[in-house]
Amino acid sequence: MxxxxxxxxxxxxxxxxxxxxxxxxxxxxxxxxxxxxxxxxVKQGETRILLGPAGVGKSVLLKxxxxxxxxxxxRIFVFGEEVSxxxxxxxxxxxxxxxxxxxxxxxxxxxxVRDNVAYRLMEEHLPHDDIExxxxxxxxxxxxxxxxxxxxxxxSGGMRRRVAIARAIINRPDLLLYDSPTGGLDxxxxxxxxxxxxxxxxxxxxxxxxxxxxxxDAFTLVSHRFNRETNKMEPLPEGQxxxxxxxxxxxEGKLVFDGSTHDLIHSDDPFIKEYLS
Amino acid sequence: xxxxxxxxxxxKGVSAIQEYALISGRALGNLFQRPFYGADVITQAxxxxxxxxxxxxxxxxxxGGVLALQSASTLAQxxxxxxxxxxxxxxxxxxxxxxxxxxxxxxxxxxxxASELGSMMVTEQIDAMRALGTDPLKKLVMPRIVATVxxxxxxxxxxxxxxxxxxxxxxxxxxxxDSSQYFHTAYQSLRYADILQGMVKPIFFGLIISSIGCYYGxxxxxxxxxxxxxxxxxxxxxxxxxxxxxFVISRFMIGIFGR
Numbered sequence: 456m457x458x459x460x461x462x463x464x465x466x467x468x469x470x471x472x473x474x475x476x477x478x479x480x481x482x483x484x485x486x487x488x489x490x491x492x493x494x495x496x497v498k499q500g501e502t503r504i505l506l507g508p509a510g511v512g513k514s515v516l517l518k519x520x521x522x523x524x525x526x527x528x529x530r531i532f533v534f535g536e537e538v539s540x541x542x543x544x545x546x547x548x549x550x551x552x553x554x555x556x557x558x559x560x561x562x563x564x565x566x567x568v569r570d571n572v573a574y575r576l577m578e579e580h581l582p583h584d585d586i587e588x589x590x591x592x593x594x595x596x597x598x599x600x601x602x603x604x605x606x607x608x609x610x611s612g613g614m615r616r617r618v619a620i621a622r623a624i625i626n627r628p629d630l631l632l633y634d635s636p637t638g639g640l641d642x643x644x645x646x647x648x649x650x651x652x653x654x655x656x657x658x659x660x661x662x663x664x665x666x667x668x669x670x671x672d673a674f675t676l677v678s679h680r681f682n683r684e685t686n687k688m689e690p691l692p693e694g695q696x697x698x699x700x701x702x703x704x705x706x707e708g709k710l711v712f713d714g715s716t717h718d719l720i721h722s723d724d725p726f727i728k729e730y731l732s
Numbered sequence: 733x734x735x736x737x738x739x740x741x742x743x744k745g746v747s748a749i750q751e752y753a754l755i756s757g758r759a760l761g762n763l764f765q766r767p768f769y770g771a772d773v774i775t776q777a778x779x780x781x782x783x784x785x786x787x788x789x790x791x792x793x794x795x796g797g798v799l800a801l802q803s804a805s806t807l808a809q810x811x812x813x814x815x816x817x818x819x820x821x822x823x824x825x826x827x828x829x830x831x832x833x834x835x836x837x838x839x840x841x842x843x844x845x846a847s848e849l850g851s852m853m854v855t856e857q858i859d860a861m862r863a864l865g866t867d868p869l870k871k872l873v874m875p876r877i878v879a880t881v882x883x884x885x886x887x888x889x890x891x892x893x894x895x896x897x898x899x900x901x902x903x904x905x906x907x908x909x910d911s912s913q914y915f916h917t918a919y920q921s922l923r924y925a926d927i928l929q930g931m932v933k934p935i936f937f938g939l940i941i942s943s944i945g946c947y948y949g950x951x952x953x954x955x956x957x958x959x960x961x962x963x964x965x966x967x968x969x970x971x972x973x974x975x976x977x978x979f980v981i982s983r984f985m986i987g988i989f990g991r
Contacts, residue, residue: 518859521863523859523862523863543862543867544867547862547865547866547867548865550862550863550864550865551865553863555860555863557856557859557860558856559855559856561855561856561857561859561860562857562860563857563860563861564855564857574864574866575864575865578767578864578865578866579865622864
């Protein structure tokens with residue numbers, strides 16, 4: 456995997472300020488409670504993996520964090536700003552610090568890969584040359600610089616997901632939200648995607664919240680690091696795990712686990728044991 | 733049990749009207765806020781307006797033709813076949829031009845808007861747009877509303893003109909009437925109030941078509957089945973509202989101008 460120059464600028468933020476805070480958040484649809492009294496924190500530079508069975512509200516949680524949905528009760532803070540109470544106009548400004556990778560990529564199918572990745576920069580009316588340079592940098596990061604003029608329909612599922620990652624990181628975000636980035640992909644492509652997530656985590660130290668129901672991906676994230684010299688993901692030495700990566704687990708709308716990899720593996724909770732087995 | 737069902741249905745209806753009003757109001761409010769997506773307005777004007785010209789011409793021509801054909805025989809019974817042109821131009825400009833053009837554009841574009849925006853909703857492209865800092869009401873809905881209102885106005889004029897020509901073709905070539913008499917009566921009997929009535933209607937109908945199409949698109953739920961449902965509902969409701977509002981506008985205009 457080629458090392459590229461998606462250069463992160465020093466972020467204007469306090470190092471102690473959490474990236475994301477959920478305080479007693481609940482949301483329901485058509486009388487059905489989806490998330491119940493959820494509270495957790497994502498610290499700066501931390502990667503939190505959100506596990507849980509399908510349909511438990513993991514994607515809803517990510518949309519809440521990005522202000523795309525509003526909770527019925529509770530408060531959500533992103534970089535100290537209460538997204539659950541902000542008007543949409545202010546949210547647009549805050550979202551320039553957040554990158555999100557949707558479940559199926561959610562690429563604009565009428566735009567080329569170049570225009571998809573450049574979308575945010577074009578909306579900000581950046582100079583054309585600057586946009587072109589950054590699009591190529593971002594696409595090189597995901598090793599798809601040769602797909603510039605293709606349309607999403609001409610790409611494979613894995614390629615679409617990688618373009619979605621390029622689109623999410625083009626603005627050098629301080630927070631990345633991944634919604635099942637490997638869902639529906641074959642194991643080899645999934646590993647490529649997870650390698651990109653690890654690269655983003657280890658090279659740029661971006662705070663992130665990653666939703667998955669694939670345990671294999673979750674444990675690859677905690678047990679591997681990105682080697683800048685070889686430009687490849689490699690396993691951490693025996694017995695070591697990434698200290699900045701930890702877990703959250705949802706079941707029936709409730710947060711049933713919030714802690715480290717060690718605590719997760721050694722949990723006595725019957726649901727967690729069954730989920731991990 | 734029945735009351736609970738009624739209660740739920742009423743709440744759902746009120747909530748839908750509220751959402752429709754909010755989407756339409758916010759989209760129109762965006763007309764005066766930056767950024768203004770001028771290029772998107774032009775693109776939509778091309779798709780909605782230029783793309784609809786063939787069906788509008790065909791509909792207009794045959795409507796004018798059949799109007800002349802049907803009315804000439806009735807008028808002849810009263811010895812008034814000479815005013816066929818007047819009847820065709822009155823009917824086309826005041827009623828059939830605006831209404832039929834709107835119904836055709838509704839069938840073509842309200843469905844197009846609902847299915848396009850609906851597909852974007854179910855594939856999370858609308859959420860992606862918001863996440864990337866763009867207001868979809870500004871970028872997607874406002875250009876469609878502006879383009880539909882402006883283009884429907886001109887499409888109606890085309891339809892009126894072609895309809896009158898269609899009536900002329902039938903009157904002259906099939907009914908052997910005098911062409912100068914046809915055009916003379918068609919033109920001379922018209923008043924500004926008639927023209928105004930015909931020109932005001934497409935503005936309202938354009939608003940109905942685009943806002944209903946976008947509303948159903950932006951509120952699509954439930955995958956591809958939901959997209960199909962939204963598309964159907966958009967066409968049905970915009971058509972019904974066009975015809976209902978035509979009655980209200982006509983009554984109002986007749987009340988003001990007395991004709």
